[in-house]
Amino acid sequence: MSKEIKIALVEDDENLRFLVAERLHSEGYKVFEAGNGDDAEKMILEETPDIVLLDWMLPGKQGSDVCTNVRNQGFDKLIIMMTAKAQDVDKIEAYNFGVSDYITKPFNMDVLVAMIDNKIKFSLNSEKAESYKFANMEHQPNTHLLIKDGRKVELTILENRILLYFLKNKNKVINREELMMEVWGYNADVNTRTLDMHIVRLRKKIEANPDSPQYLQTVRGIGYKFAYE
Template sequence: MEKEITIAVVEDDENLRFLVSHRLQTENYQVLQIGNGLDAEKEILAKQPDIVLLDWMLPGKEGIEVCQSVRKAGFENIIIMMTAKSQDVDKIDAYSYGVSDYITKPFNMDVLVAMIENKVRFFVPKSGAEVYHFGQTEHHPNIHSLVRDGKKIELTILENRILLHFLRNKGNDVTRDELMEAVWGYSSNVNTRTLDMHVVRLRKKIEKNPDKPSYLQTVRGLGYKFVDDTSEIPD
């Protein structure tokens, strides 16, 4: 059965592009094949694929520049960068350009499919608009926003994913490893300091006093817990 998920495979190596595209098609994904950076930018914005597999080195325009351009133009779907080992050093900096995750060449096709399935499961928006509530705040994950006192507060893509995971797991202890896998995805090598930095930024948007959080609480030596006292019966 064909999945209602479109994946753009942006790769100038024709053989690799064919192999990846063929495997994804056998997994019942709809595939859009693109061979250079300039065409990629136009096609991504025109077709709005759910996931983009984007090679780092491309003719016409480098992958990281394509990523930066489409993000500035409002593209918010998943972008997985395909990189060579020598490009690992640039990975952390590139998150600021809007890269969702990485896979390093040469990669195993099964690992690629597992990564994509993880993204589809957690991050590709479902039909219908989910709304979550805590305190006097509404979270609208499909538009990456909070609404409080009639005012809209924008969330970054990563803040949105972090908050959504907590709201789906209210009252439960969430380890840093669990959170990193849920937010960055399969086999991500993001470090805990990066995660904690995003949590600090998120607290500034959801807490009355970010230094003494009432919702997004630290569980010492483990991770975090989201507590919504408005849903609890007082003693």
């Protein structure tokens, strides 16, 4: 793996930061560290890392503030939020601060490394930040933005994942189970109603008339299809 991949690690627990940094170094990544929000912001903007691992609870500034601030200043790389509590995950899901993904603590190091490797494979291989254009819209998955008629529409983490999967599988009928697996993963205790609710919210953001969707179509008894030439 290229030594050039830079990771900013923002974590106020020194022991955990040391362990994560050691492991990332051993995997061949270049690691920059910060223990509070103010230092983190400065470091992210100066070093422009490929991935930021950002703790949710920080002294000084919350992780969400750091995320919002660097996004506002044009940082468009991956930000993975490290969070200790289920409630925090709910907050990340509900409001979008421009988080690309999250991992809950305590996490297994192998899982963290696999997640990072995976992200790098998908997002850094394309030279510029990924973007998908359709109709009058452009989806930028790294920053969770949908640009519609030149206006920015923010997507939540789950909406972002759902839309990305559809755009990668255009005009293909996707059954609900496959989509739930892709969006929530194996340990998901999620029902189809939850999925359908997210689809409804996503339609409101992309469709001219959400009640008779042009792109995000329902395939009765099976699932959905993203129709676009």
